[in-house]
Amino acid sequence: MKKKLILTLSFVLLLGSTPVAALAETIDEKIEAQNQKINEIISTQEEAQAYKSELEAEISELEEEYNTVLSEKQTVEQEINDLTTEIATLETKIEKRNEQLDAQARATQTGQDTSILSVMLNATSISDAISKILAVNTIVSANNEIIEAQQADKQELNTLKDSLIEQATVLEEKTAALAEQEEQLAQAKLDQDVKLNELAASLAEETAEKEQFEQQKAEAERKRQEELKAIEERKQKMAEAQALAEKEEKERLAQEAAAAAEAAKEEIAEAEVTPAETTDVEADTEDAVSVPESSIPTPETPADTSSGWGLPVSNVIVTSGYGYREDPTGISGNFHNGIDFGGSSSTVIMAVKSGTVVEASYDGMSGNYVIINHGDGYYSLYAHLSSATVSAGQTVGKGQQVGFMGTTGNSTGVHLHFGISTGLWSGFVNPAPLLGI
Known part of the structure; x- marks a missing residue:
């Protein structure tokens, strides 16, 4: 607190x-x-x-x-x-x-x-x-x-x-x-x-x-010129990451829609072969077309790493690594205690490991954020979310959705600030080796 x-x-x-x-x-x-x-x-x-x-x-x-x-x-x-x-x-x-x-x-x-x-x-x-x-x-x-x-x-x-x-x-x-x-x-x-x-x-x-x-x-x-240049580069990276994520999301939705349409055609064809079941098949087809499953964004389960950790996003685009960097806003400090992942506002954010949500709130620096205690001496932080989909005290599994990527708080663009620490808001470590990136 x-x-x-x-x-x-x-x-x-x-x-x-x-x-x-x-x-x-x-x-x-x-x-x-x-x-x-x-x-x-x-x-x-x-x-x-x-x-x-x-x-x-x-x-x-x-x-x-x-x-x-x-x-x-x-x-x-x-x-x-x-x-x-x-x-x-x-x-x-x-x-x-x-x-x-x-x-x-x-x-x-x-x-x-x-x-x-x-x-x-x-x-x-x-x-x-x-x-x-x-x-x-x-x-x-x-x-x-x-x-x-x-x-x-x-x-x-x-x-x-x-x-x-x-x-x-x-x-x-x-x-x-x-x-x-x-x-x-x-x-x-x-x-x-x-x-x-x-x-x-x-x-x-x-x-x-x-x-x-x-x-x-x-x-x-x-230094100001360097910081402005670094901010511009970060914005460009985030814009490119966001455009790429939106493109991939559209392609995924199109593929799922095409697959659903193909499945509907197959069901209609089967219904023509079996007249007795035509009415039910047509009803099912209408349901599939009107409310395709692809319209609801669902998180993908991240691949396990050698350390047993998953990834917080399905498409990894790192825009800023852990360690020293020029402070992009002037108050965050020159040491970056996590990794920034680029994407769009519809990008799903997932828990990297099972655990208990200890905080799901908002503050001026981190914006909408979630902190999970994994019970093994580690905490994971998900910051700048557009919104959180879990609440404090809730138990989550690895790969479960915890929110959507955003740019709330002290942020210069849409991204996820992800951190791993050994204490609540303290003892931050480099997440890259644990995530295998």
């Missing part, structure tokens, strides 16, 4: 889905999802590359500006060197002037009076006085000039020093700022390179996964 419920549920699922198409749709959805991922990565990659290009442009501008500032800095440093030389020269001049002033101060301190009155009193003549006065004025003027030059040089020296210090400070700060900004941009560029590498790796990974899905789709399509 559990097996029947599972098979029925599977058949219901089959009615609501097309496995091959659903699989193809699922793979297509995965491929489309991968395409979206790849497009997103490519878009992000393009944005990252654009940002990297912007960073490189900024770095290039900064490098150009840095080189300009560096050139200015070098120029200022050269000016500083030149000014340093000037400063050294001025300091030397100032030092010499200081020495001269110190010498004059010492002379004054040692009694050398250089005042105008002293010069005039000490002069020997007017011309000598004039000469000495001129000399004193020259000395005083020179000292004043020295002092003024000393003050001017010192002021220029201080101005130059302040200017150089200011320029050097500004350039140092600007150079440091540019160097820091360039370092930050260089780090951002490195980070962007890492991101681009990560995106490239992700793109390669997603592309590989897409190729895998495409391969799966191609493989699924290949």
Whole structure:
């Protein structure tokens, strides 16, 4: 019963889905999802590359500006060197002037009076006085000039020093700022390179996964085509088997009708020889013609095999053997646990051995089916019947009719699915050796 419920549920699922198409749709959805991922990565990659290009442009501008500032800095440093030389020269001049002033101060301190009155009193003549006065004025003027030059040089020296210090400070700060900004941009560029590498790796990974899905789709399509081809071949075999069975059935019925007619003629001839029996013979003849026995399909007793098993059909046409095959419907599985016999809907199905009918019912997979327990550890299964002619609990003999061939349940055409098992719905074995086919 559990097996029947599972098979029925599977058949219901089959009615609501097309496995091959659903699989193809699922793979297509995965491929489309991968395409979206790849497009997103490519878009992000393009944005990252654009940002990297912007960073490189900024770095290039900064490098150009840095080189300009560096050139200015070098120029200022050269000016500083030149000014340093000037400063050294001025300091030397100032030092010499200081020495001269110190010498004059010492002379004054040692009694050398250089005042105008002293010069005039000490002069020997007017011309000598004039000469000495001129000399004193020259000395005083020179000292004043020295002092003024000393003050001017010192002021220029201080101005130059302040200017150089200011320029050097500004350039140092600007150079440091540019160097820091360039370092930050260089780090951002490195980070962007890492991101681009990560995106490239992700793109390669997603592309590989897409190729895998495409391969799966191609493989699924290949299997679908093989299954469709196998189904078409099975349908063709079943159609040919059905046509052959119908032809043979018609020939058999025609032969039986001809034989019945011949028998009727013989009875009529005998009746003419024996007049007393004419009425009865004519009556019998009328019965034979109106209801010939050939109009009722009767099973033929199958030939015994070496194992004592008979055949389920009188005309053996195998359309699918036991074992592995491509699943024709998508839910039965690729392992075929029985043998399929072809024929027509009027083909009589017979018990292959005597036994007791344990199940005669219907489910979504097997359709109308009959299971017989033969009492020797074996069960026989007759599936996809158009109708069963026995019921559960009934005892049947070998060759007794159990139903008619059909295409009920999970079936792609008129045929009999015949199986032999060691348990009820379990332990299926290959029937061919037992049936001698």
